[in-house]
Amino acid sequence: xxxxxxxxxxxxxxxLALASLLGCRERAxxxxxxxxxxxxxxxxxAEDESQVHFSFTGPTSVTFSWHGTGRSVRVWSKxxxxxxxxxxxASPKPFSGPGPWKEATITGLDxxxxxxxxxxxxxxxxxxxxxxxxxxxTSGFSFVAVAGLGSSxxxxxxxxxxxxxxxxxxxxxxGLGDLTYADIRSQASVDRHFDDVMTWSRQAAYLPxxxxxxxxxxxxxxxxxxxxxxxxxxxxxxxxxPAPGCCGKDWFWFDYGNTRFxxxxxxYTDATWDDWAAKxxxxxxxxxxxxxxxxxxxxxxxxxxxxAHEGGDPRLRRLLDSFGARSRKYVLDLSGHAAAYERTKPxxxxxxxxxxxxxxxxxxxxxxxxxxxxxxxxFTAKRAIHHSFVRVAVRPTSxxxxxxxxxxxxxxxxxxxxxxxxxxxxxxEAPPSPARASKP
Numbered sequence: 001x002x003x004x005x006x007x008x009x010x011x012x013x014x015x016l017a018l019a020s021l022l023g024c025r026e027r028a029x030x031x032x033x034x035x036x037x038x039x040x041x042x043x044x045x046a047e048d049e050s051q052v053h054f055s056f057t058g059p060t061s062v063t064f065s066w067h068g069t070g071r072s073v074r075v076w077s078k079x080x081x082x083x084x085x086x087x088x089x090a091s092p093k094p095f096s097g098p099g100p101w102k103e104a105t106i107t108g109l110d111x112x113x114x115x116x117x118x119x120x121x122x123x124x125x126x127x128x129x130x131x132x133x134x135x136x137x138t139s140g141f142s143f144v145a146v147a148g149l150g151s152s153x154x155x156x157x158x159x160x161x162x163x164x165x166x167x168x169x170x171x172x173x174x175g176l177g178d179l180t181y182a183d184i185r186s187q188a189s190v191d192r193h194f195d196d197v198m199t200w201s202r203q204a205a206y207l208p209x210x211x212x213x214x215x216x217x218x219x220x221x222x223x224x225x226x227x228x229x230x231x232x233x234x235x236x237x238x239x240x241x242p243a244p245g246c247c248g249k250d251w252f253w254f255d256y257g258n259t260r261f262x263x264x265x266x267x268y269t270d271a272t273w274d275d276w277a278a279k280x281x282x283x284x285x286x287x288x289x290x291x292x293x294x295x296x297x298x299x300x301x302x303x304x305x306x307x308a309h310e311g312g313d314p315r316l317r318r319l320l321d322s323f324g325a326r327s328r329k330y331v332l333d334l335s336g337h338a339a340a341y342e343r344t345k346p347x348x349x350x351x352x353x354x355x356x357x358x359x360x361x362x363x364x365x366x367x368x369x370x371x372x373x374x375x376x377x378x379f380t381a382k383r384a385i386h387h388s389f390v391r392v393a394v395r396p397t398s399x400x401x402x403x404x405x406x407x408x409x410x411x412x413x414x415x416x417x418x419x420x421x422x423x424x425x426x427x428x429e430a431p432p433s434p435a436r437a438s439k440p
Contacts (some may be wrong), residue, residue, distance in 0.1 A: 051194035053201035063231025070120020136292035146174035147336020148357030154170035177211025177301030210440030240269030324348030
C-alpha cells in the first residue's frame with residue numbers, strides 16, 4: 001500500500017485521482033494541498049439575444065426588449081461606470097414563440113448623452129450604442145416614418161428596406177402599423193420581423209403604431225405579440241381595445257427636443273377616436289403654451305386624406321382639422337395604411353403624409369395609371385405608387401420632409417427610381433408667434 005501511495009505522489013497532477021482510487025485519499029490530499037471535493041459546475045455559456053430593440057419611455061429613460069435568457073442589460077457612458085439593470089418577463093406575454101421574452105427599463109440617464117450597452121452575455125460582444133432624447137427645445141435631429149414593414153420570410157423587399165433605413169441614421173423609427181402581416185402569413189413572420197429590424201433597432205429607438213393587421217383578425221394574430229414587446233412613453237388606454245392584449249398601450253405621446261409627438265389609436269369602436277380627441281386636447285394646448293416646443297406632429301395608422309384604394313377617413317379628417325385650427329404649432333401628420341405614398345397641400349396649415357408601404361403589396365387599380373382616379377384630388381401635392389419610407393429632419397425653425405424609394409416592384413408601381421433615391425420633399429416653416437402674427 002505504501003509503495004502504491006508513493007507512486008501516486010510521483011505522478012504529480014494525477015496523484016489525487018489515482019491515490020483516491022487506490023485507497024489513500026487522505027494522504028493524497030495532504031501531499032497535493034488541494035480540496036478533494038468535486039470541482040464546481042462550469043458556468044452556462046454566453047448567449048446572443050435576438051429581436052433586440054428599445055424605445056424611449058421618458059426624457060431620461062429607455063426600455064429594452066428582447067428574446068432570450070439574458071437576465072440584464074449593462075449600460076455605461078463616457079462619464080459613468082457600467083451598471084447592470086435587471087430584466088423582467090414581458091407583459092402581456094407574446095405568443096409567436098416559446099420565449100423567454102424579456103424587458104428592462106433603464107432610468108436616470110443624462111439627456112442627449114450616448115450610452116454603450118450590452119444585453120445578456122453575448123458570445124461575441126459587439127459594441128452597441130443608443131442616445132437619450134435631447135434636452136427640451138433642442139433641434140437638429142431626424143427620424144424615419146414607415147408603414148407596411150412585413151418580414152423577410154414573406155417579402156424580398158424587407159432586408160433592403162431596413163438597410164436603407166439604417167443608412168439614414170435616424171434617432172428613432174415610427175412604425176406606422178401593419179408591422180408583420182402575421183394575420184395573413186404566419187406567427188413565424190412576427191419573430192422574423194423583430195430580427196429583421198435589428199439592422200437599425202439596436203441604435204435607433206423603435207416606436208410602433210398598431211394597424212388593423214395587428215388586431216382585427218384575432219384568430220390569427222393579436223396585440224399580445226406587440227404590446228408585450230414594447231415599453232412606450234406616456235401609454236394610454238382606448239375604449240374598445242380588443243382582448244387579449246387589452247388594456248393600455250393603445251396610443252402614446254412624447255416630447256423629443258423641440259417637438260411634441262402625439263399618436264392616435266386604431267378605431268376599435270365608434271367611441272375610440274372621440275375618446276382620443278378629448279384626452280389629446282390638453283396635450284395640444286400645453287404644447288402651444290410651452291416655449292420649448294416649436295412643432296407638434298401627429299402619427300397614426302389610418303390616413304385622414306388619401307386617394308388610394310383604402311381612402312382617407314372623414315371622421316379622422318374632422319378631428320385633425322379641428323386641432324389644426326386651434327393649434328398653430330401643429331404642422332405635420334404622418335400615417336400608413338394606404339398602399340401608396342401621398343402628400344397633401346397644407347390643410348388647416350397641416351401637411352398630411354401617407355408614407356405608403358415599405359414592403360409587401362402596393363395599391364393597384366385596374367386603370368392605366370394604377371390609381372382609382374387618374375386625376376389627383378385637389379388636396380394632393382404629390383403621390384406615387386412605389387415602396388417607400390419618409391425621413392423627417394427637424395431644424396430650429398423648420399421641418400424638412402423627404403420621401404425615399406424602396407425596392408422597385410415592376411408592373412406594380414407607377415414610377416421608376418433607384419433604391420434610396422429621394423422622390424419628394426417639402427419644407428414646413430415654423431408658425432409665427434402670436435405677437436408677430438398680429439402685426440400688420
